[in-house]
Amino acid sequence: MNAPEKIRCDACPVMCYIAPGQTGACDRYGNLAGRIVRCDPLTILDRAAASGTPLIPFAAGAPDGEWDGEIARPAEEFVTGIGAGTTYPDYKPAPFIVSREVEGADVVTVVTEAIFSYCGAKLKIDTDRHLGPERAIVRAEGEPVGHVTTAEYGSQMLSLGGVDHLTGGTKTEGKATCATLLALCNREPVELTIDDGATLTAQAGHPPIVNGTPEHRMRVGCGSATIGMFASQWHGLVDEVVVVDDHITGVVSEHQAGKVLAWPPTGIRIRGHRSTPGRYFRVSEPGQGWGGTRLADPTEILAPFEARKGAHPGLTLLMVSTTGEEHAYYVLDDTLTPRPHPLPAVLAPTVALIAENCEPSLTTVLFMAGAGGSLRAGVTQNPVRLTRAVQSQRTRLTCGGAPVYVWPGGGITFMVDVTRLPENAFGYVPTPALVAPLEFTMPRADYLALGGHAPSIRTLADIRSTGGEYTAGPARRLP
Template structure:
């Protein structure tokens, strides 16, 4: 299809690709532990992928791929294709993770983890939260601990606290100290505070040290990385933290953490390798298309949505399925997914790479006559008593109240 855009004559090859080498990358915004890295992810009881390396505030899944689609049992291939198709078409899919959680994933919607809707993703790790909000707590509380399965932060020891002149409190955190005010391994990953297994935050505290500032009446705020869990304590005469009603003066700071947390969503990226006969439908010498894409002379889209093309050989692309038209993905019984794909370039570049110049048609011609598989009843010479579409019949049916 040719079209002039801002004075440049462009050609777009519009087609569909059959992708057996394809899958989806799923980003689930949550602190909660959904499964160990490399744990098998299942749909309809069949293995369709695995848990991969987590990202900041999110858990990640890698699903599909040719080995699950065609390398396993027939049922595994069907379950994989069905899950990928629904995920790409923005429908909810229930996934179970071996040794982990059951998660309902739907692109653009909050994840549902073990029946609970996730509302917020973390503002940062415990250390980052301290860095962002230390000034909010100065003068209102003696100590703040932000509980996190990655890095638990302690404001009196943290550099952000030191810059503000924060006094030592004699606190003891049970965990592996990284740098001042930052602790790893305070707990195993789980569904509790800050993505840990913790339900009682006091379980990560050791004995308080009088020589380093501990004293009766010292106030302590413990909060999670999303601000969803928080508690306030004061040390008694034996230097044991005793929970007290949450003071009004700290409500604003906890609310500020929540306000800075973005809504938790599921993101689904379709990943596919465009190869084989698909490229031959664009040019007589398919490698020329690959080189043109890698040389940024050809712009690739999926249903009009922008894609990321991986560097290196081939045309391996990723696209956010929420930017693709609704219902754009299909399947074939291979099993494999079918996805729209378009290649846009300057007309002279298309001719140079060996494109089918004689097949180029204008947008106006396409809209008037249809695509490649033209219905002959709309062309010249069609019988006058056999119009298409049958508008008169449709109008009569509408007038008579037919559906």
């Protein structure tokens, strides 16, 4: 007996031969009765979702999703690239080129799923904790998947993915990178380890977990900024305040904010590199302690107090971190040595005020990619015109219905916040590469002027009723 005939899927460069009733390597396309069928549905967003209506599935069996409908405006319905299929790597018109009326204007939206080998994720981790030195390798499952970049205001930045990790290293590295990007973009938790640094659990829209401890607060500012904001709250309640911070540690009596309040000198001395008055750099190596330093005991940054400059027995000192999570109160003894004492009740509200002004710590994941190749040819017969139309904002680019930031310069390089897309909007192909939805929206006249594929334009009603090349039959994963 002859084996059932396999058919070739041309939805990605892998070009799988798929047996009847089976899916390809990506689990996104299958052979159903001799026809390649998309295993999850095209997604249409409905603005009525703001009032509780779920996502409108293109075909039966689609899971309900949550969506506020806002970014689908001004149209009542918006066809996303999620579940549309792709034209890569061969030229053919985009899977769906949809005509619809928006406030009296004839608008065309070109819908496709793009396959990105040139893609990555930029992570913003809200924490004062030291994650690792700049340029340190970030690993997933032991494989290098990115690196630490710059520290920003209250956050550490990571750059993950890119073509070198996806396809330029070992096969294991490429698979680990693809799996990491896919999980992060679909808002799933991922454990990362950083060379000479921390272990991090990152999940878009959730607090980061550093070395097993969830972060709760993003610092209100550096030590100097904290003093600038709250010096008046401490005035008259304590003799000196030091806000400990890995970047800029502040001392209120020396700080300009203290000078404005006529704060008397205290004879305090800080071990560190003085910048401007009341601002000190490099008081400690970075770490997991106070204000992102390695300090468990903040008095390590204090040099002996000077009596000739105002220090005296009984002088009071508050030391606090930039989130208020660490604080301690001291009184100078007869040798001008700070001794710990319970925090006076009168100072407790000032520490709580710092904490109140801290934003919740979150992990932000931005998917970043460049749209090129035959993807653009699937939109127009003259691809450079599409690039120029997007760059000039005559054509609106969205990703799964979400607004994107398009980088200036050549090409269509964009970033999108993954929490703005419906759930599970991203997929993959085992080249390895990520699959992401894209939509190009413009007036019909502009689309035709770009050299668009006029014979392939269809109405939204037609798409809803008859589907498309990869959407025949119920939307389901084949057995």
